[in-house]
Amino acid sequence: MAITYTSGEQVEVYRFSIPATILIPLTAVFLQAWLPLRFPFFSIFDLPLLVTIGFATARRSPLAGLFTGGLIGILQDALTHQPIGLYGISKTVVGFGASSLGIKLDVENAGARFLLTIVFYVVHEVVYFMIARSLVGLRMAWSWPHELLSGVANAALGVLVFMLLDRLKQRT
Amino acid sequence: MDVLGRYRNLIVLVGVLFAQLLGLAVQVKRTTDSESTRLIRVWAVGAVSPFEKALVWAQTSSGNLWHNYFYLRGVRAENRSLKAQIEHMRLEQVRMSQDADQARRLQSLLAFKEQFISQTMAAQVIGGSGSELSRSVYIDKGYKDGIKADLAVITADGIVGKVLRVYRTSALVLLIDDQTSGVGAILDKTRLQGILRGTPSGEVVLEKVMSDEAVPPGELVLTSGGDGIFPKGLLVGKVTKATPGSELFLNIRVRPAADLSKLEEVLVVTRIDERQAEPDQTGAARAVDILAQRLPGVPPKPENAEKGAAAPATAATGTGSPEPASSGPGKTPARTTVTGSDAKPKALPPQASNSGAPGSPPGTTATATGINAVTVSPKPVKATAAPKPQPAVEDSPH
Numbered sequence: 344m345a346i347t348y349t350s351g352e353q354v355e356v357y358r359f360s361i362p363a364t365i366l367i368p369l370t371a372v373f374l375q376a377w378l379p380l381r382f383p384f385f386s387i388f389d390l391p392l393l394v395t396i397g398f399a400t401a402r403r404s405p406l407a408g409l410f411t412g413g414l415i416g417i418l419q420d421a422l423t424h425q426p427i428g429l430y431g432i433s434k435t436v437v438g439f440g441a442s443s444l445g446i447k448l449d450v451e452n453a454g455a456r457f458l459l460t461i462v463f464y465v466v467h468e469v470v471y472f473m474i475a476r477s478l479v480g481l482r483m484a485w486s487w488p489h490e491l492l493s494g495v496a497n498a499a500l501g502v503l504v505f506m507l508l509d510r511l512k513q514r515t
Numbered sequence: 516m517d518v519l520g521r522y523r524n525l526i527v528l529v530g531v532l533f534a535q536l537l538g539l540a541v542q543v544k545r546t547t548d549s550e551s552t553r554l555i556r557v558w559a560v561g562a563v564s565p566f567e568k569a570l571v572w573a574q575t576s577s578g579n580l581w582h583n584y585f586y587l588r589g590v591r592a593e594n595r596s597l598k599a600q601i602e603h604m605r606l607e608q609v610r611m612s613q614d615a616d617q618a619r620r621l622q623s624l625l626a627f628k629e630q631f632i633s634q635t636m637a638a639q640v641i642g643g644s645g646s647e648l649s650r651s652v653y654i655d656k657g658y659k660d661g662i663k664a665d666l667a668v669i670t671a672d673g674i675v676g677k678v679l680r681v682y683r684t685s686a687l688v689l690l691i692d693d694q695t696s697g698v699g700a701i702l703d704k705t706r707l708q709g710i711l712r713g714t715p716s717g718e719v720v721l722e723k724v725m726s727d728e729a730v731p732p733g734e735l736v737l738t739s740g741g742d743g744i745f746p747k748g749l750l751v752g753k754v755t756k757a758t759p760g761s762e763l764f765l766n767i768r769v770r771p772a773a774d775l776s777k778l779e780e781v782l783v784v785t786r787i788d789e790r791q792a793e794p795d796q797t798g799a800a801r802a803v804d805i806l807a808q809r810l811p812g813v814p815p816k817p818e819n820a821e822k823g824a825a826a827p828a829t830a831a832t833g834t835g836s837p838e839p840a841s842s843g844p845g846k847t848p849a850r851t852t853v854t855g856s857d858a859k860p861k862a863l864p865p866q867a868s869n870s871g872a873p874g875s876p877p878g879t880t881a882t883a884t885g886i887n888a889v890t891v892s893p894k895p896v897k898a899t900a901a902p903k904p905q906p907a908v909e910d911s912p913h
Contacts, residue, residue, distance in 0.1 A: 373563045375645035376653075377570065383776045386647055405524040413531055421559030422642075423649030424679055424689060427552050428539035430646075432532055439528050478536070479543055481648060482694055482715050 399441035412438020673772025699741030
């Protein structure tokens with residue numbers, strides 16, 4: 344449960360194979376587009392965000408994290424009718440933050456991952472809200488209970504997603 | 516140099532964010548869909564939609580296998596019940612066609628132009644946008660199938676949305692509950708007009724109705740035709756709540772008639788015809804005529820006996836070419852066959868519209884069985900002769 348401080352030498356850095364790097368984000372975006380049609384409650388989850396956090400914390404490279412987050416976000420944006428960049432910017436920030444934190448903290452245990460996901464979910468929503476409202480001019484209402492509840496739901500799913508990603512990552 | 520190396524990650528982050536913000540600002544400023552983002556969208560949709568189509572196909576196939584082969588209990592009883600229902604509805608149709616004909620006569624006096632859905636295309640919903648702030652779905656038909664932007668999308672229950680972006684084999688449909696959508700709407704009884712919009716939470720509201728008007732809950736909301744996308748008279752939904760809002764307008768909440776969260780199949784309205792109403796020249800068919808078809812008839816008279824009192828019966832076709840009705844032994848002296856490509860359903864009931872390419876329209880009855888077929892068409896049908904359909908007087912297989 345505890346988030347332990349570790350030195351840069353102590354944390355392990357992982358990488359993913361090229362097929363996994365391409366197919367996992369694609370699958371996440373596809374499921375995010377398809378599942379809410381069949382199961383409307385699924386719209387509370389953000390699978391591409393969980394994959395972004397999972398990749399970023401495993402690789403522990405801020406540059407890889409921000410580019411992975413940015414690309415996943417742009418892919419997600421491209422399926423909506425909103426301007427491209429809303430999810431792109433939000434996930435760029437999350438990818439950078441998660442990988443930067445991954446260098447400093449040991450985020451291998453489930454409790455740490457749970458808390459990390461809640462925090463980055465809220466960060467993602469705040470960035471998205473600000474850009475959508477101020478730059479794009481969308482009408483949006485902020486609700487803390489809704490965001491926190493969604494954060495907890497995403498964190499619970501995130502723990503499972505990270506366990507799946509653990510099986511696919513390779514030690515460098 | 517050392518500072519640059521130390522803050523390299525941060526500098527790259529700022530650069531990437533700045534580039535995306537710039538791109539976003541350019542898109543917001545442009546009112547039309549720019550070509551640069553279109554390429555990204557085409558790639559993204561091209562990467563995702565094949566998986567969506569495959570999944571939908573697998574789901575539909577397994578469902579069809581179950582429903583068409585294994586789960587056939589009660590089909591016979593259902594068939595009997597449906598046949599009885601059809602008979603009942605045919606009689607009902609006669610009554611309604613008389614009303615419609617009266618309305619057409621009045622409309623023609625006013626030179627009133629009606630809009631008709633003359634062609635629709637069935638499409639399957641294959642995916643969504645994956646975002647709560649973009650209430651839209653993807654359908655499995657694209658410009659390869661003749662889909663264009665700004666076409667209306669409906670279901671049998673009510674309107675769904677409009678086609679926003681078109682790709683080769685898929686298209687993005689903006690739903691009516693999205694906050695960027697807008698539909699011209701009219702209240703059924705009070706005839707008050709407004710604009711139907713979505714809210715960020717996914718509700719649908721009717722805006723721009725003055726607060727001094729009374730709108731009772733339960734009142735139906737129909738399309739007004741003012742948006743140039745949806746033809747007039749399609750069902751939108753029902754008023755659930757009307758409260759005084761800000762700026763002298765009512766805050767009217769509407770529950771859409773179509774279940775937008777569980778869309779599977781939709782109809783894309785690919786052609787809308789506008790024409791002036793014409794009164795029915797053939798005269799309305801009577802309920803007794805319909806009933807007469809079902810009764811055992813009198814055997815046909817010998818041909819030479821007919822010649823004396825030969826009333827030239829003519830088949831009224833859509834092209835208007837007359838032809839003799841009695842062309843051989845065993846044929847009835849007066850056959851009125853009403854066919855024609857212009858006999859198409861009106862816009863109001865979406866379930867009555869053609870699905871796919873325009874084929875034989877509903878409301879026309881085939882005469883392959885050799886009995887007199889009196890067709891009750893919901894649309895005006897021109898006839899060149901024999902203005903009144905004759906009751907059946909020969910053996911009927913019924």
